[in-house]
Amino acid sequence: MRALKIMSRPAAVACVLALVAACTPAGTASVRRPGTTASPSPSTSTSVRPKATRHGPPGEQPRRGEVRPVERTGDLPPVISSIPTRRKVVFLTIDDGWEQDPGFVRQVRDRHIPITAFAMRDAVEAKGTPDPAGGPGKYVGAGKWGYFRQLRNAGVAIENHTLTHPNLRLLSQDAQRREICDSSQVIRKQVGARPTLFRPPFGNYDTSTLRAAKSCGIDAVLLWTATVQPGGKIAYQVPDKRLRPGDILLLHFRPNLARDFRILVDKIRRRGYELGNLQAYLAAMTVDR
Numbered sequence: 542m543r544a545l546k547i548m549s550r551p552a553a554v555a556c557v558l559a560l561v562a563a564c565t566p567a568g569t570a571s572v573r574r575p576g577t578t579a580s581p582s583p584s585t586s587t588s589v590r591p592k593a594t595r596h597g598p599p600g601e602q603p604r605r606g607e608v609r610p611v612e613r614t615g616d617l618p619p620v621i622s623s624i625p626t627r628r629k630v631v632f633l634t635i636d637d638g639w640e641q642d643p644g645f646v647r648q649v650r651d652r653h654i655p656i657t658a659f660a661m662r663d664a665v666e667a668k669g670t671p672d673p674a675g676g677p678g679k680y681v682g683a684g685k686w687g688y689f690r691q692l693r694n695a696g697v698a699i700e701n702h703t704l705t706h707p708n709l710r711l712l713s714q715d716a717q718r719r720e721i722c723d724s725s726q727v728i729r730k731q732v733g734a735r736p737t738l739f740r741p742p743f744g745n746y747d748t749s750t751l752r753a754a755k756s757c758g759i760d761a762v763l764l765w766t767a768t769v770q771p772g773g774k775i776a777y778q779v780p781d782k783r784l785r786p787g788d789i790l791l792l793h794f795r796p797n798l799a800r801d802f803r804i805l806v807d808k809i810r811r812r813g814y815e816l817g818n819l820q821a822y823l824a825a826m827t828v829d830r
Contacts, residue, residue, distance in 0.1 A: 599696045600655025600818030601630050603825040611826050617751040618739070622764040624787035625826070630817040631784055631809060633657070634765065635792040636702055636740060638665035640678045641688040644799030650695035654806060655818045658692055659702035659740040659763075662727050664794065665689060675771060675795035686731035693732050698820055701725050701736040701759065709741050714749035721750075722757040738763050738823075761823060765791035773804030784814055 609625035624632060633656040649656060663669055667682025684691065689699055703709075703720040704727070712720070721739060729735040739759040741750055746762060754762060766785070768776045769792045777783065792802070809816065 598655070598818050598821065599649075599653045599816075600821070601815045602818055602821045604628070608822060608825045616755070617748070618754050618759050618761050620746070620751070620762045620764060621789075621823070623766050623785070623789055624817070624819075624822045626787045626822070628815075629786055629813055630815045630822075631786075631788045631790060632817050632819045632822070633790050633792065633805075634659060634740070634763065634819070635794060637661045637671075637706070638689065638794050639667070639671035639681050640675075640794040640796055640798050641680045641683040641685075642794075642798040643680070643683075645802055646688070646691050646695055648799060648802055648806075649692065649697060652806070653696070655696070655816050657698045657700055657738070657763075657819050658689065659700045659738070660689055660724075660728055661702040661706050661742075662704045662724055663706065671795075672793075675793070676797075678796045689732055693734075698738075699728055699732045699734065699736065700738040700740065700763075701728065701757075702740050703742055706742045708743060708745050709750050710745045710747050714753055717750055718753035718756060721753050721759065725757050725759075737761070740764070763789065765789045767791070769793075769801070769805055771795070771797065771801060773801045773808060775805070775808070784809070784812055789819075 603626070607626055607628055611619060611621070611625055613619045624630075633654070635656060636659045638658075638660050648654060664671065665682070665688075666685055671678060671681060693699055701721060701724050704724045705720065707720060709717050709720065725736050735758060737758065737760045739754045739757075739761075740763050744764050751762065766778055766788045767790050768778075769790055770776050775784070775790065779785065790805075792798075792805070795801075806816070
């Protein structure tokens with residue numbers, strides 16, 4: 542019988558490690574203890590690394606029990622001006638669709654910013670003339686509905702702001718229904734999802750508006766608590782002129798949108814507020830029927 546050769550302890554350990562490596566299938570990830578860091582493969586360059594990508598819906602999500610219930614009378618859609626929370630979180634919304642600045646889309650996408658867009662058909666399709674108060678536009682109707690598909694791909698919910706931006710209180714219920722329902726049909730065709738939120742032009746609505754909105758599949762009518770002016774300035778609708786938890790801010794697709802949006806977002810965060818995901822907060826609201 543051949544004599545067994547006894548290896549030293551370091552040599553035995555090396556041998557076992559070699560056997561384990563030989564038996565590991567190609568492409569199988571190595572297993573390491575928590576808190577340890579894997580060494581880069583010698584054949585992999587570490588000079589170029591992919592950008593970190595944030596997954597999931599943009600914006601802060603509601604915490605359990607954070608959102609207070611909102612009562613609802615009857616079976617008509619509720620009218621919501623702010624989100625009932627004490628957390629320092631606010632919500633960004635933007636109306637119409639005239640100025641289709643590509644820099645705005647890049648910010649929303651790259652910075653993973655939550656915002657809800659209320660599209661008005663005539664503005665998106667550049668039928669007519671935008672409000673001159675914001676100054677001359679550079680990107681009016683530049684991308685049409687393709688621009689809103691880019692926004693959708695960046696995580697923006699595309700909601701309803703009528704076809705032609707009328708004062709709904711001056712219209713019959715049937716006329717209001719055409720403005721709302723036909724707008725929802727256009728958005729669904731162009732963007733791929735039917736709106737569930739509606740913002741009445743000028744904030745004007747009546748009971749006929751709510752009835753018409755309900756018949757068009759609208760779940761809630763959304764108003765606002767503050768507007769955003771040129772330069773990213775916030776125009777408050779409260780006496781103390783400051784942000785409050787749950788505020789809904791209203792922007793418009795206006796000239797210098799990318800610049801003003803950057804100023805606005807940085808200002809909100811400097812004041813200690815987070816940007817909330819509006820759809821998630823609305824879903825968390827318990828509505829008494």
